[in-house]
């Protein structure tokens with residue numbers, strides 16, 4: 071099977087590599103074209119523009135940073151819309167809001183193509199290992215055709231119905247994750263400032279009812295001040311912002327998430343946006359004061 075792949079950031083590179091490893095023929099494009107070379111070394115071919123990729127491939131997957139990027143790649147000159155049409159499918163796996171997905175869906179359908187949104191849960195390592203959780207919605211026929219590729223990329227795919235449901239599910243999940251990361255940061259900080267060992271706190275957490283892979287993976291690195299980006303903080307803040315907007319639309323009060331968003335915003339303002347989202351710990355530590363009372 072031949073697929074196109076647009077966007078070779080942390081996630082896109084890992085996902086396209088995985089498809090190549092499983093025998094897919096992959097044509098890649100990235101805004102910074104030089105980043106395609108690593109994939110070419112693994113057997114990919116390069117399309118000079120999103121339109122060129124879509125012209126060549128029956129199915130094209132995108133994994134882009136945010137709504138602005140997702141819209142630009144579709145609607146701008148040399149974009150997806152110029153070549154999408156009958157018999158072609160476009161699958162956007164970026165984390166965006168439902169309105170962005172709907173705009174893309176309508177435009178692709180108007181040209182005779184089919185569209186599936188399919189954001190993912192899971193980060194760099196699950197992407198490398200084909201262990202993502204895929205939250206798809208939209209054209210069911212295209213979804214069914216993509217299941218073999220989704221089975222390579224992920225450990226489980228959900229088909230959630232009408233377009234927008236995948237985007238919304240992803241935002242709810244990441245809203246919870248962002249709040250949990252803030253809560254962990256406050257807990258580590260409180261343990262430290264009150265004379266406890268933060269490492270012992272992690273050990274205790276890992277044995278109890280709130281043990282989870284995120285605390286286990288990120289906690290020790292946070293204590294080392296090590297924030298090598300798997301999930302960039304700027305993207306987590308984008309997801310909190312989009313989730314809060316979804317809360318606004320539905321009149322859902324979310325004070326915990328709103329507070330977490332403020333911490334991520336503060337971290338971005340301090341230049342931490344390209345670090346891992348766990349770097350929010352630096353902001354929480356600072357806010358909690360530097361000495362014991």
Ligand SMILES: NC(=O)C1=CN([C@@H]2O[C@H](COP(=O)(O)OP(=O)(O)OC[C@H]3O[C@@H](n4cnc5c(N)ncnc54)[C@H](OP(=O)(O)O)[C@@H]3O)[C@@H](O)[C@H]2O)C=CC1
Pocket residue numbers: 076077078079080081082100101102103105133134135136138139142143163164165166190191192193194300301302305306
């Ligand atoms: N990292 C993670 O753990 C996870 C991320 N996600 C989501 O997946 C998406 C990608 O994340 P990730 O790979 O980490 O992000 P990166 O920041 O590593 O990569 C972003 C990609 O988007 C491209 N891009 C940005 N702006 C534009 C634009 N205006 N036009 C065209 N291309 C653009 C970048 O191109 P260039 O190289 O030229 O900058 C790059 O290919 C995001 O929506 C994120 O929220 C979902 C699950 C996990």
Ligand SMILES: O=CCCC(=O)O
Pocket residue numbers: 165190191192193244301
């Ligand atoms: O959107 C990013 C999610 C990261 C994760 O699920 O670990």
